[in-house]
Amino acid sequence: xxxxxxxxxxxxxxxxxxxxxxxxxxxxxxxxxxxxxxxxxxxxxxxxxxxxxxxxxxxxxxxxxxxxxxxxxxxxxxxxxxxxxxxxxxxxxxxxxxxxxxxxxxxxxxxxxxxxxxxxxxxxxxxxxxxxxxxxxxxxxxxxxxxxxxxxxxxxxxxxxxxxxxxxxxxxxxxxxxxxxxxxxxxxxxxxxxxxxxxxxxxxxxxxxxxxxxxxxxxxxxxxxxxxxxxxxxxxxxxxxxxxxxxxxxxxxxxxxxxxxxxxxxxxxxxxxxxxxxxxxxxxxxxxxxxxxxxxxxxxxxxxxxxxxxxxxxxxxxxxxxxxxxxxxxxxxxxxxxxxxxxxxxxxxxxxxxxxxxxxxxxxxxxxxxxxxxxxxxxxxxxxxxxxxxxxxxxxxxxxxxxxxxxxxxxxxxxxxxxxxxxxxxx
Amino acid sequence: xxxxxxxxxxxxxxxxxxxxxxxxxxxxxxxxxxxxxxxxxxxxxxxxxxxxxxxxxxxxxxxxxxxxxxxxxxxxxxxxxxxxxxxxxxxxxxxxxxxxxxxxxxxxxxxxxxxxxxxxxxxxxxxxxxxxxxxxxxxxxxxxxxxxxxxxxxxxxxxxxxxxxxxxxxxxxxxxxxxxxxxxxxxxxxxxxxxxxxxxxxxxxxxxxxxxxxxxxxxxxxxxxxxxxxxxxxxxxxxxxxxxxxxxxxxxxxxxxxxxxxxxxxxxxxxxxxxxxxxxxxxxxxxxxxxxxxxxxxxxxxxxxxxxxxxxxxxxxxxxxxxxxxxxxxxxxxxxxxxxxxxxxxxxxxxxxxxxxxxxxxxxxxxxxxxxxxxxxxxxxxxxxxxxxxxxxxxxxxxxxxxxxxxxxxxxxxxxxxxxxxxxxxx
Numbered sequence: 001x002x003x004x005x006x007x008x009x010x011x012x013x014x015x016x017x018x019x020x021x022x023x024x025x026x027x028x029x030x031x032x033x034x035x036x037x038x039x040x041x042x043x044x045x046x047x048x049x050x051x052x053x054x055x056x057x058x059x060x061x062x063x064x065x066x067x068x069x070x071x072x073x074x075x076x077x078x079x080x081x082x083x084x085x086x087x088x089x090x091x092x093x094x095x096x097x098x099x100x101x102x103x104x105x106x107x108x109x110x111x112x113x114x115x116x117x118x119x120x121x122x123x124x125x126x127x128x129x130x131x132x133x134x135x136x137x138x139x140x141x142x143x144x145x146x147x148x149x150x151x152x153x154x155x156x157x158x159x160x161x162x163x164x165x166x167x168x169x170x171x172x173x174x175x176x177x178x179x180x181x182x183x184x185x186x187x188x189x190x191x192x193x194x195x196x197x198x199x200x201x202x203x204x205x206x207x208x209x210x211x212x213x214x215x216x217x218x219x220x221x222x223x224x225x226x227x228x229x230x231x232x233x234x235x236x237x238x239x240x241x242x243x244x245x246x247x248x249x250x251x252x253x254x255x256x257x258x259x260x261x262x263x264x265x266x267x268x269x270x271x272x273x274x275x276x277x278x279x280x281x282x283x284x285x286x287x288x289x290x291x292x293x294x295x296x297x298x299x300x301x302x303x304x305x306x307x308x309x310x311x312x313x314x315x316x317x318x319x320x321x322x323x324x325x326x327x328x329x330x331x332x333x334x335x336x337x338x339x340x341x342x343x344x345x346x347x348x349x350x351x352x353x354x355x356x357x358x359x360x361x362x363x364x365x366x367x368x369x370x371x372x373x374x375x376x377x378x379x380x381x382x383x384x385x386x387x388x389x390x391x392x393x394x395x396x397x398x399x400x401x402x403x404x405x406x407x408x409x410x411x412x413x414x415x416x417x418x419x420x421x422x423x424x425x426x427x
Numbered sequence: 428x429x430x431x432x433x434x435x436x437x438x439x440x441x442x443x444x445x446x447x448x449x450x451x452x453x454x455x456x457x458x459x460x461x462x463x464x465x466x467x468x469x470x471x472x473x474x475x476x477x478x479x480x481x482x483x484x485x486x487x488x489x490x491x492x493x494x495x496x497x498x499x500x501x502x503x504x505x506x507x508x509x510x511x512x513x514x515x516x517x518x519x520x521x522x523x524x525x526x527x528x529x530x531x532x533x534x535x536x537x538x539x540x541x542x543x544x545x546x547x548x549x550x551x552x553x554x555x556x557x558x559x560x561x562x563x564x565x566x567x568x569x570x571x572x573x574x575x576x577x578x579x580x581x582x583x584x585x586x587x588x589x590x591x592x593x594x595x596x597x598x599x600x601x602x603x604x605x606x607x608x609x610x611x612x613x614x615x616x617x618x619x620x621x622x623x624x625x626x627x628x629x630x631x632x633x634x635x636x637x638x639x640x641x642x643x644x645x646x647x648x649x650x651x652x653x654x655x656x657x658x659x660x661x662x663x664x665x666x667x668x669x670x671x672x673x674x675x676x677x678x679x680x681x682x683x684x685x686x687x688x689x690x691x692x693x694x695x696x697x698x699x700x701x702x703x704x705x706x707x708x709x710x711x712x713x714x715x716x717x718x719x720x721x722x723x724x725x726x727x728x729x730x731x732x733x734x735x736x737x738x739x740x741x742x743x744x745x746x747x748x749x750x751x752x753x754x755x756x757x758x759x760x761x762x763x764x765x766x767x768x769x770x771x772x773x774x775x776x777x778x779x780x781x782x783x784x785x786x787x788x789x790x791x792x793x794x795x796x797x798x799x800x801x802x803x804x805x806x807x808x809x810x811x812x813x814x815x816x817x818x819x820x821x822x823x824x825x826x827x828x829x830x831x832x833x834x835x836x837x838x839x840x841x842x843x844x845x846x847x848x849x850x851x852x853x854x
Contacts, residue, residue: 024771028794107816113805115815122827123797201647205827220628221651226828247850254852344451366845367455370550378540378848387853388542388844389534400549400632400841401653402829414827417815418793421805423674425681426814 008188012196015151015184016203019124022179023149027121029178031098037176038141042090044168045137049083055164056133063157075132076157086137089392093141096391099410100147113421121147122414123205126197127394128153128219130211133161139208140169140183142394146412149182151204153197155211156189163187198223205414210395228407231398232322233263233350235380238339238365240356241272245279247377248355249286252328254379255353257290261324263396264351264383268319269330270339271300276332281307284330292326299332319346336361340368347371348398351380372398372405435615439623442578442611443630446551449606450576454548456605458525464603465568469517471595472564476510482591483560490584502559503584513564516819520568523818526837527574540848548574549841550632553624554821555580555646557638560588566635567596567610569821573839576609578631580624582638583616590614625650632841637822655830657822659749660690660777662807665766665792667783668699672706674804675782676713679755681806682780684717688751690823691778691810695746696757697766698727703759708734711757719753726759746773763788767795774798775825778807799825799832 026034045052056078063073102119109115125148129135136154143150154162166185173180186193198207198219207227209219220227237255239248255266271280280303284294288309295314296304304311311330318329319342333339336354343352353375354365362376373383383405385393390408397403403411453461472479483505490500529546536542552575556562563581570577581589593612600607613620625634625646634654636646647654664682666675682693698707707730711721715736722741723731731738738757745756746769760766763781770779780802781792789803800810810832812820817835824830830838 024795024797027797109809109814109816224648226653226826228828244850250850250852258853362847366847368451370451370454371843373844373846375846376848377850378846379852381853382536382846382851383844387536389536399653401655404841405844414831416798417800417810417832419800419802419805419809420789420793421803423671423677423804424809425677425806426685426808 008190008192009196011188012186012193013200015181015186016124016197016200018181019149019151019184020203022181023121023123025179026144026149026182027100027147029147031100033176033178034098034144034147035094037144037172037178038090038094040175041137041141041169041172042087042094044172045083045087045090045165048164048168052078052083052161052164055160058160059133059158068157072131072157076161078133078161082134086134089138090141093145093392093409096145096409098145099413104415109424111421111424113419113424116418116420117415118418119410119413120416122412124149124151124203125412126151126153126204126207126225128194128207128209128211128215130155130215131157133158133165135210136162136165136185137169138392139394142392142409142412144183146409148412149179151184151186151197153186153194154189159189194219195222198225201225208394226402228397228403229399230395232348233265233396233398234268234320234322234346234348235264235266235351235353236268236270236339236343236347237266237353237355237380238270238333238336238343239272239275239279239283240336240354240358240361241274242358242361243272243275243279243355244357245282248279249283251353251355251377251379252283253286253290255381256287256292256328257326258379258381260326263322264380265324266353266380267321267323267329268342268346269328270333270342271330273299273332273334276300276303277306280304280330281309284309284311287328290326292328294328294330296330297332300330322348336365340365344370350396350398351375351383353378353380372396435617435619436623438615439613439620440627442608442613443551443624443627445608446576446578446611447630449608450548450551452606453571453576453609454527454574456574458527460603460605461525461571461574462521464571464599464605465517465521467602468564468568468596468599469514469521471599472510472514472517472592475591475595479505479510479588479591482587485587486560486585495584499558499584503588505560505588509561513561516565517568520572520819520836523572523836525572526840531842536851538848538851540846540851543845543847544842545845546837546840547843549839551576551578551630552839553578553580553631553634553652555621555634555636555638555642557582557642558584560585560592562637563589563592563612564596565819566821569819569836569839571610573836575839576606578611578613578624580613580621581616586616621646622649625652628652635821655824655834656826658825659775660692660823660825661695661747661749661773661775662691662693662778662780663695663697663766663770663774664693664780664782664807665697665760665763665770666699666702666706666710667763667781667785667788668701669785669788670699670702670706670782671784672709675706676710678780678782678804678806679710680713680717682808683714683719683755684753685806685808687753690749691807692751693780693807694748694750694756695773696755697760697769698757700726700759700761703727703730704733707731707757708736711736711738714755717753719755721755721757723757724759727757749775763792767792771797777823777825778802778810780805780807799823
């Protein structure tokens with residue numbers, strides 16, 4: 001190990017110890033104080049727009065020099081809209097109810113003492129993310145509101161912007177009288193920092209990676225701390241034989257095209273063999289009108305060709321591909337059972353929909369599809385913390401443990417048992 | 428890799444695929460069918476006592492030949508009491524409410540469709556445990572009742588007994604018309620099986636290690652599947668200055684001596700400096716009467732010496748040691764804040780108690796101690812699924828995510844969202 005690597009390891013270890021100490025304080029501070037820090041951060045961002053944009057310009061310049069794609073540069077850019085989004089997001093989170101301290105259940109033991117299950121913060125959360133700098137503020141605020149200390153590790157592309165935002169977070173904490181180490185930003189993007197961080201399971205209780213598959217895989221393979229993964233969304237819409245054509249078209253087009261680059265957009269369309277010629281041409285024309293490229297299996301391709309609609313052949317690989325683009329794969333299935341088996345095999349257990357007027361088929365699909373959110377006659381695009389009434393979300397978990405689907409403030413909490421008696425002992 | 432290693436890897440991979448398929452069926456079978464299998468297993472165990480004990484005798488013989496300690500041989504032994512314990516446990520679990528399908532919350536979206544959060548099984552759970560063969564039956568039953576497929580990997584010491592029990596589980600599943608691969612027992616204790624198992628994160632959703640620290644550490648360092656750890660219990664009782672002496676003595680003696688080899692037994696006693704001479708001699712005499720060895724810091728040692736009570740010096744290492752024996756460490760603290768800091772530093776976030784008549788001090792302790800269960804004037808020995816009204820438990824989680832403290836049937840579940848509408852799309 002080089003001296004620098006050792007220094008980074010010491011730095012990150014020290015940060016984790018400070019975070020653990022801050023988390024013990026933060027777990028019990030009054031909600032007003034947490035809200036004060038969040039609202040002050042919103043003000044500080046508003047007061048520092050030119051300075052933030054100046055730092056952001058450095059990142060953009062470096063990004064251009066390093067050959068980032070226009071899409072990557074766009075994600076990196078802190079424009080007026082994104083700044084006001086951060087500010088508004090902060091004010092919304094301040095207005096949300098505090099999840100900490102909520103009584104979840106009470107049990108009276110036969111020996112006449114009470115056992116109360118109470119919501120508490122998880123402790124210290126490490127968040128590892130990539131280029132979008134607004135994630136720094138969103139994560140800091142959600143962790144703070146839920147009483148968790150956080151250690152943030154952003155991507156190298158947004159380093160100047162993140163550093164400037166992190167300084168404002170520290171200032172807001174200090175002005176609200178909260179431990180300044182309650183939110184810490186790792187001041188290096190050296191991989192050595194990540195290697196150290198992911199092993200500090202005595203100090204850090206949870207790791208949330210947000211970003212591409214490579215990052216998430218690296219984190220989950222190298223962490224000895226529990227990880228909540230936010231993997232990709234390979235979402236499917238199944239049009240059953242008893243579907244309404246207009247509804248099927250409307251939902252498929254919405255699920256595919258309303259915002260194609262997000263995880264709850266549809267990537268696969270399954271269509272019941274009995275209604276292939278009846279439904280597919282209309283749905284395909286709706287998609288084509290939005291410039292969607294259709295990749296079809298041979299049976300669907302024949303139906304499309306007969307209707308004079310262009311398509312490309314789909315391969316096995318397509319069924320498990322997250323396009324995040326105006327592309328959809330189409331496959332013909334014999335029935336709902338085949339549709340469910342397809343989704344459980346190729347999907348990512350994220351969001352899947354059935355279009356049908358048959359309640360029995362729908363019920364079987366809602367139960368049989370092993371995904372965090374299953375839709376009946378509704379677009380997959382609604383999988384989102386705000387839409388589900390959870391408020392702001394830190395992401396959409398594709399894991400089954402702790403949090404599944406949209407992960408809001410309550411999902412950033414654990415619980416503890418408080419037991420109160422007057423001398424009870426076990427006999 | 429040797430041919431044998433490759434064969435074991437293929438075998439375990441095939442088992443995981445079969446478990447995944449079985450889990451999709453098991454998630455939606457009627458509760459009567461699951462209960463039927465569990466009750467049939469209870470009968471089968473009763474009908475096969477001599478055969479089970481004959482297999483167990485092989486393990487005991489091998490264990491003696493391999494130099495297992497008397498304590499280890501005792502844990503391994505399937506005596507009448509343990510067999511009737513398994514049978515009774517199975518009948519109790521069959522009688523518990525089914526957690527699967529329970530509606531947890533409903534949200535009506537402004538666009539007039541419903542979002543229902545429903546409890547569902549996790550999927551496939553891998554359980555890795557050591558010598559006690561009754562764990563095979565306990566885990567199989569708890570996973571089955573909660574709709575999860577399970578893959579069980581027991582220790583080599585109990586291999587014959589486990590194999591015989593696993594055969595009865597398979598028979599019970601088959602007779603109840605359930606997928607026979609819903610519970611599978613890995614038929615080898617080769618480490619290669621574990622190395623394969625822990626990487627099959629597409630098929631297995633959760634790993635629960637039960638056993639010594641070495642096993643748990645190996646599992647959590649090598650698994651790419653989320654792990655719920657059941658680590659040790661370093662539990663502390665703090666006697667505040669406003670404690671009732673008789674209550675303090677009674678609780679400390681109970682927490683230390685009622686069952687010293689379990690994780691919720693006390694290992695440390697903290698005593699407020701102001702009441703040291705007043706309380707410690709009586710508590711120490713109570714402990715000495717139960718043959719407890721006292722290891723004391725210098726201040727406590729002086730007080731004990733003045734009262735004519737024997738002790739040994741405690742070292743820094745003692746504060747973080749799980750004795751699981753009739754030994755306790757005693758330390759003097761200045762106040763509740765120092766007690767809390769001690770517990771948060773040296774404890775294992777398991778179960779800790781305060782003895783005080785002051786509600787403010789107690790409230791501060793209940794909030795400030797970062798453990799899954801915090802007691803006020805109650806013995807730590809109550810941390811247990813049955814005592815908490817959860818029914819049977821698969822263990823006591825020392826993690827903060829998903830399950831914290833006693834882990835029963837509900838904690839063996841995840842949830843999903845079912846969304847029902849009539850054509851809603853996102854605008």
